Amino acid sequence: MNRKTIEFLRVTHLDGPNIWTYRPVLEAWVDIGDLEDSPSNTIPGLYERLTGWLPGLIEHRCGVGERGGFLLRLREGTWPAHILEHITIELQNLAGMKVGFGKARETAERGIYKVAVRTRNEQVGRACLQAGRDLLMAAIEDRPFDIEGTVARLRDLADRRCLGPSTACIVDGAVSRHIPSIRLTEGNLIQLGYGARQRRIWTAETDLTGAIAESIASDKDLTKRLLKSCGVPVPDGRIAESPEDAWEASEEIGLPVAIKPVDGNHGRGVSLDLATRDDVERAYRLALAEGSxxxxxxxxxxxxxxLLVVGPRVVAAARGEAAWVKGDGRSxxxxxxxxQLNTDPRRGVTEDYPLNRILIDEDPAVSLELARQGVAPTDVPAAGQTVLIQRNGNVAFDVTDTLHPDVVETAVLAARVIGLDVAGIDMVAQDVSRPLAEQSGAIVEVNAGPGLLMHLKPAEGSPRPVGRAIVDHLFPDGESGRIPIVGISGSQGGASIAHVVAQLIACTGKRTGLACRDxxxxxxxQVKPGNCASWRAGRQLLMNxxxxxxxxxxxxxxxxHEGYAYDRCQVGVVTDLQMDASLAEYYIREPEQMYTVMRTQVDLVLPDGVAVLHAGDPAVAELASLCDGTVLFYALDPGLPVIDMHCAGGGRALFLHDNQVVVAGATGETPLFNLAALHPAMSGKPMLQPLHVLAAVGVALALDIPPELIRAAMDTCVSLPTPAIQTNY
Incomplete structure (x- = not known):
């Protein structure tokens, strides 16, 4: 029976670093059936259909390493699993979720492949994978495919599921500093860093942003009073209780006036330069609809x-401009x-655009502005006649490099008075390159959680690295947001080693978490019983x-099945590469495949970290060459050639000599303690294997725990508790 189709046998989201890459991926096990006999160059029209639907495939370099590399492979002949990889990547890019990594590898079973693609959101990635399969089958079978409708659907899903641009730019700033991040909700609540060294952001608000400061900023009248009391220039004004009272207030203050909701945002309900009673009363009603x-x-x-203030600095500034149209006597x-306005490619209805489309029916402020000029949307202006559509329009024209020091100082003072660590300061001035006092400029609002898009994608001018500025504010002086992390991989003694390591670290005064099979x-x-050597349990520790x-x-x-819970570790331990028959389920059946799996622990060691490797297993010892940091070997046998060579080259090793735990290096050997001395302290507890002791002590040395503290801890503190079920929460 001819079976030319593509079936998914299994699709798994690997949440953390994995055998494919350091980042989360979607891994699909794909059965291409009889298409194994049909590489791309044997299917008439396949190349033309795919490049017609997805012209962006030309940017895929593939293994060729240059632009058009994948298309070269497609023309010469490649298999559907590989094509599916690239289609899925391209669909994610078209959906606005930029990714680039992908791999397709055949298994030992004919027609079955593993396809892995980087994805920034599991739901979007799965949708793109399924759409990619449908598109590829349509191309193979020469059927129509609705590419525009598919991309629109995927883009809508990405808009709903992925991080907003403000949050994403902060996360990208953290990535540039090698600071890890965890998305805590389906929204924009993000943890940067791990454990006790973490910080949290919610869009452009941080966990340093006080609730009182945020409440003050949301009350424009209170904000003005506080700013004025500290010498910050603000416009005079007061709360109005009715349209009639708004006109009375306008006469008291002096025309023209501005009217806005006390607790509005994004400029909604704001009307400027009002000079007649009719305009004031209509503006009052518009503002009341947007606020309390x-x-x-x-x-x-x-x-x-x-002006965007982050900590003690102004890191970006943007100017708004009025929007006008010019009549032609016909339109x-x-x-x-x-x-004239909405055709500007910089305008759109999503956050991808620096300028908003002007939609009269959805923006009462535009209708009010037109009414003040005595015109309606259906009127036809004379040729050459200009009509004001928006005052200031979108604030999206970068002026950061033109700011006068007085303007900067005033903005920083305003943020400090309100108490915000990150603030959007709305300032009205003729020219921000001059002092405010010269031009009667003023601060009209202070905003908590300001939008960052105007600084990331200005309509004119240079983008500003505002995300990185916020990260630098949260993690000053080179702080990494990292806590010491120890990963222990293997099938022999992992739990025992982990318990001892946790207790050794605890003896240094650190509050230590442990996730293991116990x-x-x-x-x-023990806060949770059962096997917790898992991604989910590990994340519980990192979020604590x-x-x-x-x-x-x-x-x-x-x-x-899951990947690692952390992105990198300070110490990575590999005990063995022993094959497990049950791993055949994952198509892991050969020693070299096991090597690929277990090497990931070494791959995750930080450049200033240490891999602690069992030198008595030649396959484990081979992993040393893969480590970005340094290597510490351990073994029962002190005479292993790999240890001699390692120490001669300046490395360190641990081994047993006459029952003494000895650390060796280029300068010689130093006894740490007698292994037999541990036995009384371990009375009534499960016996520690000497090899496990060496591994644990190796981790302690890698973490720079002093030898005398290691010795004292092993003598008095370290035990291997039998698991006891306690309250689970």
Whole structure:
């Protein structure tokens, strides 16, 4: 029976670093059936259909290493699993979720492949994978495919599931500093760093942003009063209780005035330069629809500016500009808006665009502005006649490099008065390259959680690295946000080693978490029984602000099924590469495949970290060459050639000599303690194997725990507790 189709046997999201890459991936086991006999160059029209639907495939370099590399492979002949990899990547890119990594590898079973693609969101990745399969089958079978509808659907899903641009740029800033991140919700709540050294952000708000400061900023009247009391220039004004009261306030303050909601945002309900009673009363109603109260202020002439203050610095500034149309004697104002303004490629309805499309029916402020000029959207202006559509328009024109020091100082003072560590300061001035006092400029709002898109994608000017600025504010002076992490991989003694390591670290005063097959521990207290050598349990430790250091046990199955809970580790231990027959389920059946799985622990060691490797297993010892950091060997036999060579080259090793635990290096050998002395302290507890002791002590040395503290801890503190079921929470 001819079976030319593509079937998914299994699709798994690997949440952490894995055998493919350091980042989360979607791994699909794919059965291509009889298509194994049909490489791409044997299917008429396949190349043309795929490149017609997905012209962006030309940018895929593939293994060729240059632009057009994948298309070369496609023309010469490649298999559907490989094609599916690239289609899935391209669909994610078209959905707005930029990725680039992918791999397709055949298994030992004919027609079955593993396809792995990087994805920033599991749901979007799965949707792109399924759509990619459908597109590829349509191309193979020469059937129509709705590429526009598919991309629109995927883009909508990505918009709903992925991080917003402000949050994403902060996460990208953390990546540039090698600071890890964890998404805590399906929204924009993000943890940067691990354990006790973590910080949290929610869009552009941080865990240093006080609730009181945020509440003050949301009350425009209170904000003004506090700023004025500290000498910050603000426009005079007061709360109005009704349209009639708004007009009375306008007369008291002096025309023209500005009217806005007290607790509005994003400029909604704001009307400027009002000079007639009719305009004031209509503006009052517009503002009340956007907030709980309405404030009337002296109108400050000039352009609106947004200054982004992060800590003690202004890191970006943008200017707003008015939007006008010019009549041609034939077109209505609505038609002119669409033709002269909305055709600007910088305008759109999503956050991808620095300028918003002007939609009259959805923006009452535009209708009010037109009414003030005595015109309607259906009117036809005379040729050459200009009509004001928006005052200031979008604040999206970068002016960071033009700021006068007085302007910078005033903005920073305003943020400090309110108490915000990250603030968007709305300032009205004719020219921010001059002092405010010279031009009667003023600060009209202070915003908590300011949007960052205007600085990331300005309509004109240079993008500003505002995400990195916020990360530098949260992690000053080179702080990494990392806690010491120890990963232990293998099938022999992992739990025993992990327990001893956790207790050795605890003896240094650090609050230590442990996730292993015996349970989840905080210190000596078991908080969850059962096998916790898993990604989910590991994340519990990394999200816990009370954890100063963490120890994780891994086996090959958890690595293959979930990936690691952390991105990198300070110390990585590999005990063995012993094959497990049950791993055949994952198509792991040969020693070299096991090597690929277990090497990942060494791959994750930080450049300033240490791999602790069992030198008595030649396959484990071979992993030393893969480590970005240094290597410490351990073995029972002191005479292993690999240890002699390692120490001669300046490395360190641990071994047993006459029952003494000895650390050796280029300068000689130093006894640490007698192994027999541990036995009384271990009375009534499961016996530690000498090899496990060596591995644990190796980790302690790798973490720079002093030898005398290791000796004292092993003599008095270290035990191997039998798992006891305690309260699970």
């Amino acid at each position: 109260e309405v404030i009337v202020e002296r109108y400050v002439p000039g352009n609106e500016h947004r 209505t104002i609505a038609e002119l808006i669409d033709r 349970g989840l521990y905080l210190g000596l207290r 602000r009370g954890v100063d250091a963490a120890v994780f046990e891994h086996d090959a199955r958890s690595i293959l």
